[in-house]
Amino acid sequence: MKFLKYFIEFIIIILLFGLFKILGFKFASNLGGKIGKFFGPFFRSKKKLSSNIKRALPDLDEQNIQLIIKKMWANYGRILSEYMFIKNFRNSKLEKFFAVEGQEILDEIKNSKEQVIFVSGHFNNFELMALQLEKSGIDLAAIYRPLNNIFLNVIMEKIRKKHICKNQIKKGRSGTRELLEFFNKKYSIALMIDQRVSEGIKSNFFGHLASTTTIPAQIIKKFKCRVVPIYIERINDNHFKMTVNKPISYREDSTIEDITESLNKLLEKMILLNPSQWIWTHDRWK
Numbered sequence: 001m002k003f004l005k006y007f008i009e010f011i012i013i014i015l016l017f018g019l020f021k022i023l024g025f026k027f028a029s030n031l032g033g034k035i036g037k038f039f040g041p042f043f044r045s046k047k048k049l050s051s052n053i054k055r056a057l058p059d060l061d062e063q064n065i066q067l068i069i070k071k072m073w074a075n076y077g078r079i080l081s082e083y084m085f086i087k088n089f090r091n092s093k094l095e096k097f098f099a100v101e102g103q104e105i106l107d108e109i110k111n112s113k114e115q116v117i118f119v120s121g122h123f124n125n126f127e128l129m130a131l132q133l134e135k136s137g138i139d140l141a142a143i144y145r146p147l148n149n150i151f152l153n154v155i156m157e158k159i160r161k162k163h164i165c166k167n168q169i170k171k172g173r174s175g176t177r178e179l180l181e182f183f184n185k186k187y188s189i190a191l192m193i194d195q196r197v198s199e200g201i202k203s204n205f206f207g208h209l210a211s212t213t214t215i216p217a218q219i220i221k222k223f224k225c226r227v228v229p230i231y232i233e234r235i236n237d238n239h240f241k242m243t244v245n246k247p248i249s250y251r252e253d254s255t256i257e258d259i260t261e262s263l264n265k266l267l268e269k270m271i272l273l274n275p276s277q278w279i280w281t282h283d284r285w286k
Helices: 002-023 025-042 046-056 062-090 103-112 127-135 150-164 173-184 215-223 256-273
Strands: 098-101 116-120 140-144 168-170 188-192 201-205 208-212 226-235 239-244
Touching: 002 025, 002 062, 002 150, 025 062, 046 062, 062 127, 062 150, 098 103, 098 127, 103 239, 116 127, 116 215, 116 256, 127 140, 127 150, 127 188, 127 226, 127 239, 140 150, 140 173, 150 168, 168 173, 173 188, 173 215, 188 215, 201 256, 208 256, 215 256, 226 256
Parallel strands: 098 239, 116 188, 116 226, 140 168, 140 188
Antiparallel strands: 201 208, 226 239
16 A cells, blocks of 8 residues: 555656756746645644644744744745756756855865764755765765655655765665765765654753764764754745854764764754744654
8 A cells, every 4th residue: 555655656746846847946946835835734744743843942832833834844845846956056057046155164174185074954955965065076975864755765866866965875774884984985974963763862852852863973983073064044935045164073072972962952053043944744752
């Protein structure tokens, strides 16, 4: 039954991709936003989303919670439509829609050949992070989570490897050895730290214990490298701004737990900049 469901989803999304490509970037993004706002609630319980937001932002009233959910689904739809134009961000045809604050930091990392860990969360079109890092000339490997839909995952992996970052590492224990191999070859690593993981630890996140990846902390402890937090925001529907923050160093005596909680605090600050631009469907506190 699940096989059939995934195949039907795949056919629908492929048809939408064809339509988006015909419409062009701006029209496709706007249509995607409308589709996401309408169909999104059918894929995730509104009650669960409200619960996640209330747990993190207890002072919000119901009206603002529902507004965040609506905007989040619209953003989800926009991201889906924008996969058809990822290559145009790569080849600079859409550079007027994308600005980078802190490009000098990336240039310095590239020129010094320093290995760092780039961390972010699922904000807006999060795929643009690894794309811009590799485009800036940084030797990079990106960690990703394969989609549950096996048909759609094949398409997404091709897009990621061809236009976003050619070195893709599957999230999970199986990818740990590959990650270490890339780091030993002097590559930097990019990953999202906001998903619930079974192999992580419970760490404080918005005042509650949440399953959190320890991969960045483990690499920091092993290789004594710095962390570069990155935030991507959507401006006026179709424009993006990527903010590259200054690299962070951790003391040698910092524990895995200390570093992991510190990164969760960084993630909290980014989410609070604009809560509707983060994907609240991840059940971090389960």
